[in-house]
Amino acid sequence: MSTPLVVQLKNRPCAVIGGGKVAQRKIRHLLAQQAAVTVISPDLTDGLKKDAGNFSYYPDSVLESDVLQKTCERLNLDWSRFFLLVAATDSPALNETTARHLSQYIPLINVVDSQELSSFFFPSVLDRGRLKIAVTTSGASPILASKIRAHLSGTFGPEYGPYVDYLAALRTGLQKRERDPVQRKNILEQETTFPPPSRFENH
Ligand SMILES: C[C@@]1(CC(=O)O)c2cc3[nH]c(cc4nc(cc5[nH]c(cc(n2)[C@H]1CCC(=O)O)[C@@](C)(CC(=O)O)[C@@H]5CCC(=O)O)C(CC(=O)O)=C4CCC(=O)O)c(CCC(=O)O)c3CC(=O)O
Ligand SMILES: NC(=O)C1=CN([C@@H]2O[C@H](COP(=O)(O)OP(=O)(O)OC[C@H]3O[C@@H](n4cnc5c(N)ncnc54)[C@H](O)[C@@H]3O)[C@@H](O)[C@H]2O)C=CC1
Structure with missing residues (x-):
């Protein structure tokens, strides 16, 4: 079961693991709310490279699931300081190990390929300044959420x-x-x- 909450992210430390297409979408949501974003990934999309001045980046870092503890130590990251984590790599095993290991420090965790391991989801958001209309299907159909958002944008314009x-x-x-x-x-x-x-x- 789930409920939508409105979370204040301004200046809150948020970590994203992975720098691909899905990570980019999540990172942009977080940056739009002025979160303090840290990205851990061996590479970044071209779009993220352009945004790179707006987040901390650990470029040579590759988290490996079997040695997660060690790589965490090597990166010298204090995970307990993060408010929120997104595990967005294309490795289900790594996403899972990361989420399981770090959930002892970070309560808000989104695992992009596992609803079971996620403690929160990203809804589809129509953003009109302080009016935000968030649509969620609770994981059933992200595309329907997106289409409903697009439909609402006709009724709720920039005014x-x-x-x-x-x-x-x-x-x-x-x-x-x-x-x-x-x-x-x-x-x-x-x-x-x-x-x-x-x-x-x-x-
Ligand atoms: C549970 C959730 C967790 C989370 O990511 O927070 C989740 C999970 C998964 N998404 C998957 C796939 C896709 N997701 C999208 C798009 C969006 N996904 C978003 C949210 C969510 N996606 C959360 C539930 C939200 C809800 O239901 O309300 C949106 C709304 C918000 C955002 O990401 O910003 C954004 C639309 C933004 C917009 O347009 O407004 C597309 C379309 C596209 O890419 O264009 C596809 C491909 C089509 C398809 O497969 O449906 C897969 C399978 C991966 C695989 O098969 O490998 C999983 C894993 C699983 O379900 O287990
Ligand atoms: N929740 C959602 O909205 C959606 C989730 N997905 C899921 O998201 C996953 C990722 O998809 P994309 O972003 O399209 O893949 P992608 O291939 O574009 O990006 C994967 C990223 O993970 C990084 N990565 C891989 N191994 C790593 C490691 N050991 N340490 C750190 N970073 C590592 C890669 O370098 C790359 O930046 C897919 O496997 C898919 O299941 C797909 C669509 C939507």
């Missing part, structure tokens, strides 16, 4: 970014100047329209 910022400012202002919570809620109910007022279009 939602500034609209949600406006609502946040309104709410913070009211929390300061309107003491009565019932009155506060009434004003917010009135001001929060769906869809947003037309002045937010063309953003």
